[in-house]
Each structure stands twice: as C-alpha cells, then as structure tokens.
Amino acid sequence: MSTSTNVTCPECGGEFEAGAVEVGEIIVCPECSVELEVLGTNPINVGLAPEEGEDWGE
Numbered sequence: 001m002s003t004s005t006n007v008t009c010p011e012c013g014g015e016f017e018a019g020a021v022e023v024g025e026i027i028v029c030p031e032c033s034v035e036l037e038v039l040g041t042n043p044i045n046v047g048l049a050p051e052e053g054e055d056w057g058e
C-alpha cells in the first residue's frame with residue numbers, strides 16, 4: 001500500500017510529505033520546524049501542537 005501524505009503546514013504554508021502518520025502523532029515541519037499534531041488522516045489534517053509543556057492527560 002502506498003501512502004503519500006502531503007501536509008500543508010498551517011504555520012508557513014509549506015507543503016511536505018509526512019509519510020505514514022497516525023492521529024495524535026507529532027510531526028515537525030521541515031520548512032519552519034514548527035511542531036504539528038496530526039488531527040486526522042483521512043484526509044490528512046494537522047494543527048499546531050501545543051507549545052506549553054503542560055500535561056494534557058487523556
């Protein structure tokens with residue numbers, strides 16, 4: 001199965017391929033180095049990861 005996951009960075013607008021990711025995974029934009037949290041995979045949806053070092057729990 002080929003998984004081509006193109007992500008558009010909400011911070012810088014750059015596009016990059018994230019490969020196989022899972023919801024909740026943190027990926028780093030190669031363009032601006034911002035941390036992005038994967039919110040959904042079908043279709044791919046990412047948001048800025050919380051920058052605070054707080055414990056969000058579950």
Ligand SMILES: [Zn+2]
Nearest residue numbers: 009012029032
């Ligand atoms: Zn970026």
